Amino acid sequence: MKWAEITIKTTTEAVEAITNILYEQNVGGVSIEDPKDFKFQKKNEYDWDFVEEEIFNSGYDGVIIKTYITEERDVSEDLNLIREKIQGLKEFGIDIGEAIVELSQVDEEDWANEWKNYYKPTKVGQKVVVKPTWEEYEAEEEDLIIELDPGMAFGTGTHETTSMCIQQLEKYVKKDSKVFDIGCGSGILAIAAAKLGAKEVTAVDLDEVAVKVSKENIELNKVEDKVVALHGNLTEVIKDKADIVVANIIADIIKILAKDVANFMKDDAVFISSGIIHAKVDEVKTSLVENGFEIVEVQSLGEWNAIVSRLK
Numbered sequence: 001m002k003w004a005e006i007t008i009k010t011t012t013e014a015v016e017a018i019t020n021i022l023y024e025q026n027v028g029g030v031s032i033e034d035p036k037d038f039k040f041q042k043k044n045e046y047d048w049d050f051v052e053e054e055i056f057n058s059g060y061d062g063v064i065i066k067t068y069i070t071e072e073r074d075v076s077e078d079l080n081l082i083r084e085k086i087q088g089l090k091e092f093g094i095d096i097g098e099a100i101v102e103l104s105q106v107d108e109e110d111w112a113n114e115w116k117n118y119y120k121p122t123k124v125g126q127k128v129v130v131k132p133t134w135e136e137y138e139a140e141e142e143d144l145i146i147e148l149d150p151g152m153a154f155g156t157g158t159h160e161t162t163s164m165c166i167q168q169l170e171k172y173v174k175k176d177s178k179v180f181d182i183g184c185g186s187g188i189l190a191i192a193a194a195k196l197g198a199k200e201v202t203a204v205d206l207d208e209v210a211v212k213v214s215k216e217n218i219e220l221n222k223v224e225d226k227v228v229a230l231h232g233n234l235t236e237v238i239k240d241k242a243d244i245v246v247a248n249i250i251a252d253i254i255k256i257l258a259k260d261v262a263n264f265m266k267d268d269a270v271f272i273s274s275g276i277i278h279a280k281v282d283e284v285k286t287s288l289v290e291n292g293f294e295i296v297e298v299q300s301l302g303e304w305n306a307i308v309s310r311l312k
Helices: 012-024 035-041 075-092 108-118 160-172 188-195 208-220 251-257 278-290
Strands: 002-010 030-033 063-070 100-107 128-132 144-148 178-182 200-205 227-231 242-248 265-277 293-301 304-311
Touching: 002 012, 002 075, 012 030, 012 063, 012 075, 012 251, 012 265, 075 100, 128 188, 144 188, 144 208, 160 188, 160 242, 160 265, 160 293, 160 304, 178 188, 188 200, 188 208, 188 227, 188 242, 200 208, 208 227, 242 251, 251 265, 251 278, 265 278, 278 293, 278 304
Parallel strands: 128 144, 178 200, 178 242, 200 227, 242 265
Antiparallel strands: 002 063, 002 100, 030 063, 265 304, 293 304
């Protein structure tokens, strides 16, 4: 199958808003290339040995967002609408930078498999190591290995937003913990919680592809006795309460989630939220406080933040 590849040159500040625009158009996947992410992420010698040099030498200092639309659709109409909505972000005071939107063609095989050449085993926290299914890794004594094939779902463990969630899960997960992973993507956070000793984990996502990929990764890591992946909205598919709720989404969705998530948390539960750019931290904190939370910690990594909060 042929796909239209849409490339957008913008700023870190605009990533969240532009990603929202793209998902509203029902695109076939989104990738974000930000040299700053790589510089902050490298912790081990092997982490980024295979990163494409063109990411650093592209001649563009900002963020490059790529998305894909099947050519069975009216690509020109989609392209025009995306351009129009991106330009409209200026009205909200968002710096969109050059906001250059370009179009090219890519084969499905290239899109689906080429990225695997650059995804290597990465130690994310003190114990958790995320290992692609096709890579070899010599485990150390305390390593908790997550075998992962993210497919077309978000979540490889290498992005700051995911890394911070895993680091916070390492702090808070206990042997009897019940954990909800909201917007589970590839299932990486749910699997990490189970590997860290959680008693019961529920992963939820609105994207059917994400749920399918999560189920495959749950089985691959042999944690299906602890983890279940469900398709749907939090309020529709979960009727229980958790010790830990983790949501690696985007700031605007976290602000909405803050209004209802307390209904799914035990009295002493913690809410780990990530995917928050610097410019949105205060907004998210305010929303959490207004909805009965106290801020426990704000963790920053690169251009991103994670907020740990607890019910008052």
